[in-house]
Amino acid sequence: MDLRYKGKEDLTNSVSLLISILIRYPEVAKINFDPEKNILKFTFIHAGVMTEAEIAGLKDKALSSIQVYNSLEYKAPRIINLDYKISDGFTMIEIQRDVDTLVQEEIALIVELFRQYISKNLVTEESEQLVEEDLEVQDELIEHMLESVKMKAENKRLYAFREEGRVLVFNK
Template identity: 90%
Template sequence: MDFRYKGQEDLTNSVSLLISILIRYPEVAKIKFDPEKNILKFTFIYAGIMTESEINGLKQNTISSIQVYHSLEYKAPRIINLDYRVSDGFTMIEIQRDVDTLVQEEIALMVELFRQYINKNLVTEESEQLVEEDLEVQEELIEHMLASVKMKSENKRLYAFRDEGRVLVFNK
């Protein structure tokens, strides 16, 4: 018999979502879930210091691509924001997206945009490559967990990141 309560199941789904995103997309350095604002914050790392014009180009390209994607789906995202900070010779780029309109395909789009735009300077944690079948399973899991988190009642702030080949998740 399973004695888990609804809140525990919601937390499990939120944790699973963050883990699945980090496993599927090694380009995502860390991810935060803010249940109060109902947003996910994806952090990508650029090896070097990006200029203001490079950041503005990335921001314009990313935001317009996400908006076009959603217009094709007849949806309007509530929050699309790109911010950055420089630390120790690296540029940390954070994309904030509302969970309500976020879908797995958009996450794939964001990652591909970063791959193309900052190419060789995108910091990734390359571990053992997932085979195509595993990638599809991770994508399906992400879509399922996103749907579950959209209907959530959980209010725990979560923070997940990579550390030497492991994915760590903390309740903030």
């Protein structure tokens, strides 16, 4: 296989992964892929300023849930981190996960945790609701792209976010 083609295929898989996650989960505001650290960073937005206690509660619940899920799957994640930033009356919450141990089911767990914990204050992109069959196809695509990215030779930092109903992907 031509190495130039292989690099483009890896980039395509990485881009497809980010796009698929944003399409499947409108609660994810943006997603970054850092190939040097081999981590995905999921950003959720809370419509308002969260208190230290609220953030500590969310962090405890999210990190312990992710750790329990991984222990049940007999995996030892390298990176599980939650960070936040407050800006313009919003709280941006970022979950960092290493790609090597991440699976689609864990992404679904993370999103569901945010749906339940933040609920009405979780900023989501209003879009057409995917039907159940489309959701299953997106889940399978995410799992396939995750596996492809795990075996990649890709070295481009990617950044994807939503804007006016579109998903935009850039390399940094």
